[in-house]
Amino acid sequence: MIEVIEISRNFGRFQAVSNVSFQVQKSEVLGFLGPNGAGKSTTMKMLTGYLQPSSGDALICGHSVTKQSLKARAKIGYLPESAPSYGEMQVEEFLRFAGKVRGLTGEKLNSQIEKVLEDTSLQTVRKQLIETLSKGYRQRTCLAQSLLHDPLVLLLDEPTDGLDPNQKYEVRKLISQLKEDRTILVSTHILEEVEAICTRAIILSEGKIVGDGTPEELLSKSVYHNAINLKISVKPNQNVQQILLGIPSVERVEIQSSNYQTLSFVVLAKQGQPILEEVKERLDQQNVKIVEMYVEKGRLDEVFRQMTIVEAA
């Protein structure tokens, strides 16, 4: 559905995107991650035809974005980064305009407008001027615009930026519903979003892909993968840290917090191997009183830092 082939983009001497290739299949939600300036938005802009690639190409449903730009664009719904819209228009009027420009007419146009107003929960503000709306509503108005023509490919540049937690939840729910028969590319720097909605993620750094995999695969690269969060009751003459470090598969123990009654640790596993059983066994042997214990999948922010900072150094 989306096929990006060695795409590059220079701004003067600065190479914003260099030789990026990837594919996104139908029903996939690909998260585009990376620090600011990593080339996420530039890549998206090239896919929409707003920016011309310096080299390389991309296919949207088989149409080249450089050679068959209009055909490719007709398949795309695009939410630009700042969610722009015409402030002097009413929400419904703006959607009508966008629909007409995309060639929708008559009954089809009306029913699509109703549908996207409902999907993005904008019915209550349909007659309001966009410039009088809050950021969250404006964001959703622009999102609604991108859904009007039932696009097969959705490119969403930071779709939840500026939304409150409830609105974020709604938008994520919407994206999950939409993915059924579509291909979705979402750029974000909110890592929890990747775990919430993406089936796969690509990490970009300085215009290059530095990581590509399902959220689980990326999490397994974390040093916290399979780490154990542990809270115990403090007993005199018992050094739990020493006990834990005595386990062969334990890499490191971090003390999180302590007070008179309890102590919290994070127990990191060597190479992310499962250590729950072993730790549990050893603690029981030593009569340590466990208050709380759970296994971490890993920390995406740590993987993100590891991948993007190592690259930068």
Place this chain on the structure above:
Amino acid sequence: MNGLVPIFERELYAYFRSPVAYVFIIVFLMASTSCTFFLGGFYESQQASLEIFFLFHPWLYLFLIPAVGMRLWAEEHRSGTAELLLTFPIHPFTAVLGKFLAGWIFIGLALLLTFPMIITVNYLGQPDPGPIFTGYLGSFLMAGAYLAISICTSALTKNQVISFILSVVICLILVLLGWGVLTDSLNQLFPVWIADLISQFSFTTHFDAIRRGVIDFRDVIYFCSIIGIMLVLNVRILTTRESR
């Protein structure tokens, strides 16, 4: 030309939703009539024609039309909507043409609202309708040329003030090239044919003939080609702006 009509409509509504439209129309009507009566000495001339009325149009347009055209792209670039508009499945020329036509029709509307001048001159005497008609036609064509330049400079920047100043300067040059005082001194500096050639590039030269009731196709073609060239240049600016 998918999308031309909605873009045209949106743009035209946008004028009337901001004070720009009303300020423009009022200033244009007041300025054009007061120039005719006070500066041009309409009564004193004892002529039942609108020649004096049209005489001031190149000068009025010089400031008023860049004010109409300056927002057309600059505003889109500033608010980021250009990214939306230019990623719709339409050719950029459609967007340029839609915007241009909206501005042109808007100016045409303002021009139509000067109809009391026609009533006045008919009340005062028996004017020849031919020059009045060609005067309006020429003025409208010339307005299109001014607007095409303004929309083009508007595409260069996201700052409306810069767009305004640039287009005033370009239009001023095009007006001055045919201005009597300048052509006289050009005649002294250069051989006549060079001076003539230079003045052929001017709005004033081409408008003067139409204003007097003579429709020469070369004048019409001149204004149409300025419009055409500027619109094509506008598309160029938009596409290279994106690939800067």
